[in-house]
Amino acid sequence: MEKDIENKETPAPEVEDTATQPDETKENKEEEPAKTPEESQEEAKQEMIKAQNDKIRGFIEKAQELKALGNEFFKEGNFAKAKSKYAFVFSYTKSITGGMSGDDQMLNLAMKAKQQEISEEYKIAAKELERDVNNNMAMIFLKEGNWTKVIEKTTNSINAEKNMKAYFRRGKAYAMKNDFENAYKDFEEGKKVSPDDAKLFDTEIEKTKKREKKYDQQAAKKFSGFFDKKE
Numbered sequence: 001m002e003k004d005i006e007n008k009e010t011p012a013p014e015v016e017d018t019a020t021q022p023d024e025t026k027e028n029k030e031e032e033p034a035k036t037p038e039e040s041q042e043e044a045k046q047e048m049i050k051a052q053n054d055k056i057r058g059f060i061e062k063a064q065e066l067k068a069l070g071n072e073f074f075k076e077g078n079f080a081k082a083k084s085k086y087a088f089v090f091s092y093t094k095s096i097t098g099g100m101s102g103d104d105q106m107l108n109l110a111m112k113a114k115q116q117e118i119s120e121e122y123k124i125a126a127k128e129l130e131r132d133v134n135n136n137m138a139m140i141f142l143k144e145g146n147w148t149k150v151i152e153k154t155t156n157s158i159n160a161e162k163n164m165k166a167y168f169r170r171g172k173a174y175a176m177k178n179d180f181e182n183a184y185k186d187f188e189e190g191k192k193v194s195p196d197d198a199k200l201f202d203t204e205i206e207k208t209k210k211r212e213k214k215y216d217q218q219a220a221k222k223f224s225g226f227f228d229k230k231e
Helices: 037-076 079-099 105-112 120-144 147-160 162-175 180-193 194-226
Strands: none
Touching: 037 079, 037 120, 079 120, 120 147, 120 194, 147 162, 162 180, 162 194, 180 194
């Protein structure tokens, strides 16, 4: 005998009344008000400044790496490679401190537009790099006896920031070129910049006085012989 099959109706699914239910798929919030032209301009400006400072940070880091490499070559006595690494430092710092065109288009355009929002921290770091690297190059030229280059690099260092090392080395270079007046000026200025090193400068002043005296004696002897010549 076949089993009876229950003939029960399947209840229909309940249907939600979508007409009265909120649409949860849409954000239920007001639209933000449109930005004014001034606000949009300021936002674009701030984005440019951020991008500019990010690029400058990279320049500072690269310049520091080159300086460190130059220092290593200097310690090894490889002055040619040291000078080469030091010289490349300025390719990065001059985009921040100025004085060189075409280093980086974005930075130079920003400077021409007189955007002064470059972080003071980066400006100081760039100046310090230029001060130190010029001094390091001056030391190499001092060892090589290139007095003119010593004067050039120490002057650049002083322009970045007055410092005793630059005045000391430039004074020595002036003395070696027999420019005693400028040598004494630099030694005296160095004492003002770094009073703690006054004794060091005084010692160099005494050496320069002896050199000047010897130079004057040789010059007097030379001219004396010249005037004693008979026709």
